Amino acid sequence: MYEIVDRERSGGNRFGRYIVRFYTSCVGVKRLYLVSSFTSYIPGRFVMRRSGDICDAWTRLWEGYYPYFFVDSLFDVYEDDNPNKIEMNFLDRRIKASIADVGIERLKRSLEEGGLHPDYIEHVETDPVFLSRYIDKIVIRLRALKNEVRDVDVIAIDYEGGRRIYNMEKFFTDDYYDYFETYVNKDLARYIFTLDLGNKKVFYGYNGFEDTRYIEPRKIFGYPRKTWWIGTIYYLIFPDSFYNADPNNDPPNKISPEIIPRPRGFLGGDLKGVIEKIDHLKKLGIEAIYMTPIHLSPSYHRYDVSDYFSIDPYLGDENDLKRLIEKAHLEDIKIIIDLVPHxxxxxxxxxxEILKEGKRSRFWRWFRFIINDLDELDEETRELFREFILKRCEEVPEKLREKKPFYETFLGTWRMINWNHDEEEVINFFRAYVRYWLSLGIDGLRIDVAHGIPDHSIENIFKELRTFGEDKILILEIMNDITNYELGINSVLAMNYDLYNMSLRFFINKEIDAYEYVKSLNKIYSKLPIYTANSLYNLLGSHDTPRIYTVINKDIRLLKIMYTLLFIIYGSPSIYYGDEIGMEGGGDPDNRRAMIWDEKLWNREIYEHIKRLIKLRKKFETLRIGFTRLYPIDRDTLVIKRFLDEESIIGVFTRENIRRRYLVIKPSQIKIKYPEKRFVIDLREGYRVLRHRSSRPRDVEVLL
Known part of the structure; x- marks a missing residue:
């Protein structure tokens, strides 16, 4: 079950997220996890705490319908008495999930009854979604129930006593709320809102509606200077598949790169191979390399790490990593490595050591065991597991695969044992990891399965990383609904699988129209701090997805449209190795084929298009750090406007496969100052990128 306990409060009567308690009986169950959309439907983020026969977990959520259920250490699902349920997929089966109505029905009733609802006028200055420092600006946001507030001004006072009034733009309306945004160019000491309600104007201050006391923020989250990770251009390398420059460190029994589809196994790529091919990345225009795990591991993908403080000798050694960092930095390319703390x-x-000492080992509490001690294992399991270990965990014995692991795992595989992030020594272990690898000069970490790790653990990793400077970043792997994580506070950014999934649904599967697509993209933008939105790791492919060229059935026109959108929209575009030359591949492991280095086999049309997009993004800073507005034009067409000061970069995209299509847009539709009543856009390629400056309103420059 669940209960809404309270709402966050700022001042006296300004409300924020709902405080929600989820609970269920846990009689006879050793450990339970809360699973929902806000955990990407993976257990681990919220461990249920036991009190007698009841286990519970607390979280903070915005209004919404949240499917939820409870899972034990073996992924068995426990239903509660909530009568509101839906059927859904979980791992390899169908289950019944309960539905938590967090404020939605009350919100609907408020909309239906009309009038004014001050408790739905929201601004929380301690949340960087609403107040954040962004380079030379301070961004201020407020939201109110749809159509209840006509207009909003901010009266801002700087530290010298100067007073200015800023009008807030209503930049987005969803099913329930209007969202307002403005920015202040000077520093901000205190501020208050004036709300135009149509029949009167009222103040909205520290204590909320009709309060005249100014809000005085104690701390404003954000970044006062430009930094490389806002709007950068990433390139994802799967080291084993990239390039083999040193045959002396090759693994035995390599697989042939000629085998299609690619099987599991080593191809032999190494760090020297990445060093040797830096010139390819420099020529392309890449600014940051993200490499999947490089540590000692029994597998070719290395997500089952056996030594966090060494480099897999099949890839090279620490000196090779140092040389890679040095060469990359000489070319102004950053290096991000993959941390696997789940x-x-x-x-x-x-x-x-645990296998030798059992529960007496100090490391017993470092992992999540289902048994109470090793003596509970039957002799066959003991022997099979010993065989597995003696063979360096390279292959799970067939009979062992038929048994359930005696420890918690990632998705049920014997190859991956889960860390216990409730244990302080585990937190310290990963803090030591951060210190070790950051001291070698890397520029950041990507956290694997971040959606399955408690928030406090990610926060500790982030704090340790930031001791090396604000230019060091932490990228979280979050597979679903990034707006329900503490981005901007306990990390800066995440992989934007929400954008990836919505883009497939709009452009390829055509499950949604442009109105729904834009609404989804606006939801992300409006519910994240501006510096996080502009830093999101945006992708069309990764080592966990089928190759985009295969997904779109080699439709180069559509691929160019989707990549152009990726480089125009808020966030940081990424390229999965080989996607820039049109590599093909299905699901894991076929999406990890050997990189093609024979240029005669490259798709030059794709390669040259991506190079043009990179040059465009580097030329116009608005595309890197600008604000964003999105507008649906019709069911198949949308506009993305990036703007900064007087400049706007306008991307127009359609999924219609019509070669001779001209689109007529009114300037008012996309809120630009253009002296004519309309302008015509050539959309025969499916996309068009334009530049407009308010100082020269008649000129519209075609960039792409």
């Missing part, structure tokens, strides 16, 4: 290989040395 799970490890059972062949990690701490687990080996």
């Amino acid at each position: 799970h490890a290989s059972p062949c990690i040395k701490e687990m080996i």
Whole structure:
């Protein structure tokens, strides 16, 4: 079950997110997890705490319908007595999930009854979604129930006593709320809102509606200077598949790169291969390399790490990494490596000691065991597991695969044992990891399965990383609904799988129209701090997705449209190795084929288009750090406007496969100052990118 306990409050009567308690009986169950859309439907973020026969977990949520259920250590699902349920997929089966109505029905009733609802006028100055420092600006946001507030001004006082009034733009309306935004060019000491309600104007201050006391923020989250990770251009490398420059460190029994589809196994790529191919990335225009795990591991993908403080010898050594960092930095390219704090290989040395000492080992509490001690294991399981360890965890014995692991795992595989992030020594272990690798000069970390790790653990990793400077970043892997995570506070950014999934639904599967697509993209933008939105790791492909060229059935026109959108929209575009030359591949592991280095086999049309997009993004700073507005034009067409000061970059995109299509847009539709009543856009390629400056309103420059 669940209960709404309260709402966050700022001042006396300004409300924020709902405080929600989820609870269920846990008699006879060792451990339960809360699973929902706000955990990407993976257990781990919220461990249920036991009090007698009841286990509960608390979280803070905005209004919404949230499917939820409870899962034990073996992924068995526990239903509660909530009568409101839906059927959904979980892992390999269909289950019944309960529905938590967090404020939605009350919100609907408020809309239906009309009038004014001051408790739905929201601004929380301690939340960077509503107040954030962004380079030379301070961004201020407020939201109110739809159509209840006509207009909003901010009266801002700087530290010298100067007073200015800023009008807030209503930049987005969803099913329930109007969203307002403005920015202040000077520093901000205190401020208050004036709300135009149509029949009167009222103040909205520290204590909320009709209060005249100014809001005085104690701390404003954000970044006062431009930094490389806002709007940068990433390139994702899967090291084993990229390039083999050193045959001396090749693994035995390599697989052939000629085998299609690619099987699991080593191809032999290494760090020297990345060093040797830096020139390819420089020529393309890449600004940051993100590499999947490089640590000692029994597998070719290395997500089952057996030593977090060494580099897999099949890839090279620490000196190779240092040389890679040095060469990359000489070319102004940053290096991000993959940290896997959710799970490890059972062949990690701490687990080996546990097998010797059992529960007496100091490391017993470092992992999540289902049994109480090793003596509970039957002899066959003991022997099979010993065989697994002796063979360096490279292959799970067939009979062992038929049994359930005696420890918590990532998605049920014996190869990956889950860390216990409730244990302080585990937190310290990963803080030590951060210190070790950051001291070598890397520029940041990507956190694997971040949606399955408690928030406090991610926060500790982030704090440790930031001791090396604000230019060091933490990228979270979040597979679903990034707006329900503490982005901007306990990390800066995440992989934007929400954009990826919505783009597939709009452009490829055509499950949604442009109105729904824009609404989804606006939801992300409006519910994240501006510096986070402009830093999101945007993708059309990764080591976890089928190749985009295969997904779109080699439709180059559509691929160019989607990549152009990726480079125009808020966030940081990324390229999965080989996607820039039109590589093909299905799901894992076929999406990890050997990189093609024979240029005669490259798709030059794709390659040259991506190079043009990179040059465009580097030329116009508005595309890197500008604000964003999105407008649906019709069911198939949308406009993305990026703007900064007097400049606007306008991207127009359609999924209609019509070669001779001209689109007529009124300037008022996209809110630009253009002296004519309309302008005509050539959309025969499916996209068009334009530049407009308010100082020269008649000129519209075609960029692409």
